[in-house]
Amino acid sequence: MIWCESKADSIVWMQEDICIDLFALRIMFLGAFYNYGGLIVDIKYMERAIDLAIKGIGKVNPNPLVGAVIVKDDQIIGEGYHEFYGGLHAEQNAIKNLTMDASGAEMYVNLEPCCHQGKQPPCAPAIVASGIKKVYIGSEDPNELVTGKGIAYLREHGVEVVTNVLKKECDEINKVFFHYITTKMPYIVMKFAETLDGKMATHTGASRWITGEVAREYVHYTRNKLMGIMVGIGTVLNDDPLLTCRIDNGRNPIRIVCDTKLFTPLDSQIVTTAKEVKTYIATCSVDENLKNKYREFGIDFLQVDCIAGHIDLVDLMRQLGELGIDSILLEGGGTLNYSALKSGIIKEVHVYIAPKIFGGAGIYSPVGGEGVELPDQAFLFQKPKIMRMGDDILIEYEVKEG
Ligand code: AOF
Numbered sequence: 001m002i003w004c005e006s007k008a009d010s011i012v013w014m015q016e017d018i019c020i021d022l023f024a025l026r027i028m029f030l031g032a033f034y035n036y037g038g039l040i041v042d043i044k045y046m047e048r049a050i051d052l053a054i055k056g057i058g059k060v061n062p063n064p065l066v067g068a069v070i071v072k073d074d075q076i077i078g079e080g081y082h083e084f085y086g087g088l089h090a091e092q093n094a095i096k097n098l099t100m101d102a103s104g105a106e107m108y109v110n111l112e113p114c115c116h117q118g119k120q121p122p123c124a125p126a127i128v129a130s131g132i133k134k135v136y137i138g139s140e141d142p143n144e145l146v147t148g149k150g151i152a153y154l155r156e157h158g159v160e161v162v163t164n165v166l167k168k169e170c171d172e173i174n175k176v177f178f179h180y181i182t183t184k185m186p187y188i189v190m191k192f193a194e195t196l197d198g199k200m201a202t203h204t205g206a207s208r209w210i211t212g213e214v215a216r217e218y219v220h221y222t223r224n225k226l227m228g229i230m231v232g233i234g235t236v237l238n239d240d241p242l243l244t245c246r247i248d249n250g251r252n253p254i255r256i257v258c259d260t261k262l263f264t265p266l267d268s269q270i271v272t273t274a275k276e277v278k279t280y281i282a283t284c285s286v287d288e289n290l291k292n293k294y295r296e297f298g299i300d301f302l303q304v305d306c307i308a309g310h311i312d313l314v315d316l317m318r319q320l321g322e323l324g325i326d327s328i329l330l331e332g333g334g335t336l337n338y339s340a341l342k343s344g345i346i347k348e349v350h351v352y353i354a355p356k357i358f359g360g361a362g363i364y365s366p367v368g369g370e371g372v373e374l375p376d377q378a379f380l381f382q383k384p385k386i387m388r389m390g391d392d393i394l395i396e397y398e399v400k401e402g
């Protein structure tokens with residue numbers, strides 16, 4: 001089985017050992033060289049930087065995914081990536097892994113090199129010191145500590161810089177980072193599975209399972225990729241979920257339960273496993289005696305503002321952003337999904353569609369609430385990516401802003 005990371009806003013068909021995306025096809029037909037305003041760039045090294053960068057998925061949040069490749073005489077003489085949060089930056093790892101002197105070499109890196117002292121020393125001076133003479137960059141770093149300054153530092157120190165190389169693909173892999181670093185709010189992906197007739201459960205409420213095994217496994221890749229996972233109290237009461245990541249080398253997302261009045265059962269799986277998996281309950285309740293019972297199990301609380309008897313999701317996102325949580329998978333249910341859409345916190349939607357029809361009138365819609373009155377009031381989405389998973393289909397859309 002191959003899981004493809006989509007590198008462009010293309011349609012991706014994903015099934016067993018077949019994995020074709022339009023980005024790859026474009027390279028097959030056009031060759032590996034790209035013309036950037038008269039400048040011919042060999043993009044295979046930037047592709048390699050991207051491939052290295054995505055090895056950091058699930059390990060570097062809330063930092064960006066970054067890979068770097070150092071090339072001399074058309075040979076890779078050093079490469080590396082940002083491997084874990086707080087660890088060496090990609091460029092520093094590539095320099096550390098050099099197999100020969102880098103004087104006169106070129107570097108390909110998907111994100112602008114930094115020039116500030118953070119947890120790690122700045123990369124731009126290290127690049128200059130290594131003797132590298134030309135740097136190809138994919139995305140500029142919108143971090144206000146870096147933006148434009150890394151590029152300026154390199155140029156001021158005699159290094160030629162080419163920007164926007166495979167920019168679309170490089171921007172795509174770091175959209176969570178770009179959102180988080182500029183807004184300090186987590187990037188929220190709303191996910192649900194439904195039948196061909198749009199149901200999340202049968203009329204008796206039974207929902208296991210809607211999609212097949214391949215799709216259910218892929219959800220765990222998404223859980224690994226995003227830093228948090230959020231559900232409403234209704235989902236805890238109905239499904240008693242664990243919300244962990246069950247793939248090899250995966251890491252569990254931080255669990256967040258939206259529970260306005262503190263109804264989460266003390267014997268639910270979420271509570272009884274809270275010492276092993278970091279778990280927050282976001283609530284409007286101020287009953288400290290009750291909260292202490294949960295705290296004994298390792299639950300932490302987020303005290304959030306209430307709007308019309310419900311959790312203020314924008315306030316909650318602000319608090320989660322302050323905790324360093326850059327991304328969250330929202331796994332519903334319907335009431336929370338609607339509130340989240342209405343409050344404007346959703347950035348992406350992942351809809352798994354199973355080739356089944358349950359029938360039954362009206363209930364168990366993936367997005368509940370009162371709904372909009374007219375079609376032109378609908379929440380809108382764009383940039384579809386369609387993946388086939390066995391006989392199920394996954395459609396990923398970005399929210400259309402404004
Ligand atoms: C790079 N290459 O591999 C990464 C960069 O606290 P620090 O030192 O890890 O700095 C984090 C910031 O540095 C991060 O917000 C982003 O702007 C940049 N990350 N930069 O050149 C890397 N991870």
Ligand code: ZN
Pocket residue numbers: 089090091113114115121122123124
């Ligand atoms: Zn750096």
